[in-house]
Amino acid sequence: MLEVRNVSRTYGEAHALRDVSVTIQDGQFFSLLGPSGCGKTTLLRIIAGFEDPSQGQVFHKEKRIDNVPANRRRFNMVFQRYALFPHLNVKQNVAFGLQMKKTPSAEVEQRVSEMLSMVQMETYGTRGVTTLSGGQQQRVALARALVNRPEILLLDEPLSALDLKLRQQMQVELLSIQRRLKHTFIFVTHDQEEALTLSDRVAVMNKGRIEQVGTPQEIYEYPKTEFVARFIGSINVLGGEVGDGAADSLSFVGPGKRPFIIKASRDGSRPLPSFAKGTKVSLLVRPEKLKLLKSAPGPEQNTLEGTLKEVLYQGPITQLFVQPKETQGPVWVISQPNTAVTARKQFNLGEKVYVSWLPEDCLLLEKDGNGSGG
Amino acid sequence: MSSTKPKPSRFYGVISALTFIMIYVPLATLVVFSFRAPTGWTFDWYTKIFSDQQIIEALGMSFFVGTVSTAISIVLGTAAALTLERTRFKGRGAFDILTHIPIIMPETVMGLSLLIWFVFLGVTLGSFSMIVAHVTFTLSYVIITVRTRLQGMDPQMEEAARDLGASPWQTFWKVTFPLVRPGIVSGGLLAFTLSFDDFLVTFFTAGAGSDTLPMKIYSMTKYGVSPEINALSTLMLVLTLVGVLVIGAREKLSSPR
Numbered sequence: 001m002l003e004v005r006n007v008s009r010t011y012g013e014a015h016a017l018r019d020v021s022v023t024i025q026d027g028q029f030f031s032l033l034g035p036s037g038c039g040k041t042t043l044l045r046i047i048a049g050f051e052d053p054s055q056g057q058v059f060h061k062e063k064r065i066d067n068v069p070a071n072r073r074r075f076n077m078v079f080q081r082y083a084l085f086p087h088l089n090v091k092q093n094v095a096f097g098l099q100m101k102k103t104p105s106a107e108v109e110q111r112v113s114e115m116l117s118m119v120q121m122e123t124y125g126t127r128g129v130t131t132l133s134g135g136q137q138q139r140v141a142l143a144r145a146l147v148n149r150p151e152i153l154l155l156d157e158p159l160s161a162l163d164l165k166l167r168q169q170m171q172v173e174l175l176s177i178q179r180r181l182k183h184t185f186i187f188v189t190h191d192q193e194e195a196l197t198l199s200d201r202v203a204v205m206n207k208g209r210i211e212q213v214g215t216p217q218e219i220y221e222y223p224k225t226e227f228v229a230r231f232i233g234s235i236n237v238l239g240g241e242v243g244d245g246a247a248d249s250l251s252f253v254g255p256g257k258r259p260f261i262i263k264a265s266r267d268g269s270r271p272l273p274s275f276a277k278g279t280k281v282s283l284l285v286r287p288e289k290l291k292l293l294k295s296a297p298g299p300e301q302n303t304l305e306g307t308l309k310e311v312l313y314q315g316p317i318t319q320l321f322v323q324p325k326e327t328q329g330p331v332w333v334i335s336q337p338n339t340a341v342t343a344r345k346q347f348n349l350g351e352k353v354y355v356s357w358l359p360e361d362c363l364l365l366e367k368d369g370n371g372s373g374g
Numbered sequence: 375m376s377s378t379k380p381k382p383s384r385f386y387g388v389i390s391a392l393t394f395i396m397i398y399v400p401l402a403t404l405v406v407f408s409f410r411a412p413t414g415w416t417f418d419w420y421t422k423i424f425s426d427q428q429i430i431e432a433l434g435m436s437f438f439v440g441t442v443s444t445a446i447s448i449v450l451g452t453a454a455a456l457t458l459e460r461t462r463f464k465g466r467g468a469f470d471i472l473t474h475i476p477i478i479m480p481e482t483v484m485g486l487s488l489l490i491w492f493v494f495l496g497v498t499l500g501s502f503s504m505i506v507a508h509v510t511f512t513l514s515y516v517i518i519t520v521r522t523r524l525q526g527m528d529p530q531m532e533e534a535a536r537d538l539g540a541s542p543w544q545t546f547w548k549v550t551f552p553l554v555r556p557g558i559v560s561g562g563l564l565a566f567t568l569s570f571d572d573f574l575v576t577f578f579t580a581g582a583g584s585d586t587l588p589m590k591i592y593s594m595t596k597y598g599v600s601p602e603i604n605a606l607s608t609l610m611l612v613l614t615l616v617g618v619l620v621i622g623a624r625e626k627l628s629s630p631r
Contacts, residue, residue: 071539076538080530081528083530087553096540
C-alpha cells in the first residue's frame with residue numbers, strides 16, 4: 001500500500017501540488033488523470049523519488065520513503081519519451097537494472113529473455129534502440145522496468161507519443177500484463193478515455209489538488225465536483241438554485257418556469273444531495289441520458305423545451321444539439337444510439353423539440369467558480 | 375546546392391584566389407622546402423631534426439605540457455560542464471560568464487598577468503607554470519564542447535539510470551560518461567592542439583631551459599630560416615591538421631540526435 005500524506009510541492013511562488021493525500025492499494029491499476037499543469041506528473045515524480053515534497057510524506061508498506069533516494073526505491077518508471085540508453089542495445093537496456101543490483105549473469109540472461117518475449121521483442125535483443133519504432137521502444141522501456149519486478153510500476157503518459165491504433169493495442173497489452181503480474185501500476189495520463197478504460201481506480205487532479213478518487217464508473221456517473229463532471233466525457237449544465245425538497249426528491253429551480261426533480265439513484269450508490277433551499281447549484285446531465293421528443297412527456301420526467309440546431313450522424317450514435325428555449329446558455333448535446341427505434345424518429349433542423357430525462361439520471365453539484373460555459 | 379542560386383561574379387573569384395594564395399602558398403612553400411636538397415629531394419632535414427637533442431627535448435616538452443594540461447582540462451572542464459548543465463545554484467550566471475572570458479582575453483594580457491602572478495607566488499617558471507597557464511585557456515574549450523553534448527542529451531537518461539537502481543557514481547560512469555564521451559574527446563583534442571602550438575602564453579610562463587616546440591622554432595629563426603625549421607614546422611602543421619580533422623570526423627559521425 002502506497003500512501004501519500006498531505007504532500008505539497010512549490011516551485012518558488014508556483015504551487016504544483018497543494019496538500020495532496022491519496023492511498024493506493026497493492027495490485028491496483030491506478031491512474032492520475034488531469035489536464036496539463038494539474039500536478040499529476042509532479043506527484044508521480046515525488047513517488048519515484050526524482051523530486052522531494054515541500055511538505056508532507058510518502059509511505060510505502062507503512063515505511064516512510066520520501067527521504068529514500070530514487071535508486072533505493074523498488075519502483076520503476078516508464079518514461080514519456082522512453083529514455084532508453086542509446087549507447088546500449090535492447091538486451092543491455094533491459095539488463096541495466098539487474099546489473100546495477102549485481103545479479104548473477106546467468107539469472108540476468110534468463111530474466112531478460114523472459115521479459116523480452118513477454119513484450120514480443122525477443123528477436124530484437126541485439127538491435128540498437130535508436131533503430132526501433134516508437135511502439136517497439138515502448139515495449140523495451142516496459143521490459144526494462146518490469147524485469148526488476150518492481151513493487152510499483154510508474155508510467156508517465158507512456159502512450160501519448162503513439163498513434164491511435166498502436167495506442168489502443170498497447171492499452172490492451174498493458175492491461176493484460178498488469179492482470180498477469182498483479183503489480184501496482186500508477187499511470188499518469190491526460191486522456192480521460194484511456195484512464196477510464198484501463199484503471200481500477202482514478203484520481204482526477206486539478207490545479208495541484210485531487211478533486212476525486214474513485215472507480216471509473218464512480219468518476220463518470222457520480223462526479224463530486226463540476227470540474228470532474230466536465231473533464232470526464234461531456235455533460236450538459238444548467239445553473240440555478242435548490243427549491244423545495246420532499247422525502248425522496250429535491251427540486252431545482254432553473255431558468256424555466258417548471259422546476260426539475262432530482263432523485264437518488266436506485267442502487268443507492270448516489271444518495272440525494274443535502275442542499276439547503278436557495279443554495280446556488282448546477283444541474284448536470286450526460287448526453288446519453290437524454291431523450292429527444294416531439295411532444296412534451298408526462299410530469300414524472302424532467303423536460304427542457306428548445307429548438308433543434310444540428311444533427312451529427314457518427315456511426316454508432318447520433319449527436320443532436322438543442323438550444324434551450326428559456327436560456328441563452330450553451331446548446332445541449334444529446335447522444336442517441338442508432339437503432340431502428342431512433343431511426344424512425346426523424347427530426348428537422350429548427351424544429352421545436354423536448355429534451356427529457358429521468359430524475360435519477362441528473363446530478364446536483366455546488367456551483368463551480370470556473371464559470372458557466374459549456 | 376540549390377540550382378536557383380546565381381553564380382558569383384568573376385571579380386569575387388579573383389579576390390578569393392588571391393586570398394587563398396596569400397594563405398596557402400607560404401604554407402606549401404614551407405612544406406616543399408622541407409624536402410628540398412641542393413640537388414633534388416631529401417628526407418635529410420627530418421632525420422637531422424630527430425638527431426638534434428634540443429629539438430627532441432622541445433618536442434618532448436610540448437607533448438608533456440600538452441598532455442598534462444589537456445588531462446587537467448578534461449577533468450575540470452567536464453565537472454564544470456556537468457555542474458553548469460545539471461544543477462542550479464547561486465551565482466550560476468556569473469560562473470557561466472567567467473568560464474567563457476578566457477576565450478576572448480588577449481593572450482598577451484593573459485600571459486603577462488600569469489607571469490606576474492607566478493613571480494608573486496614564488497613559483498619557479500618551468501613545465502609546472504606552463505601547464506597551469508595552458509589549462510587557463512584550454513579549459514574553456516573543453517567546457518563548451520562537453521556542455522554542447524550534454525545539452526543534446528535527454529536529462530531523463532540520468533533519471534532512468536537512477537530509477538533502475540544506479541547510484542550517482544554508477545549513473546555517471548554507465549550512462550552520462552558514455553553519452554558525453556564524444557564531446558570530451560573533441561574538447562580534449564582541441565585543448566591539446568591549442569596547447570601544442572601556443573606561443574604567447576608559453577613565452578611568458580616558460581622558464582629558462584624549458585622550451586616547447588614553437589619556442590624552439592622561434593629561437594632557431596633568430597639565426598635565419600633553415601630547411602630544418604621548415605621540416606619542424608611541417609611536422610607541427612601535420613600534427614595540428616590531424617587533430618582538427620579527427621575532431622571534425624568525430625562530430626560528423628556522432629552528431630547528436
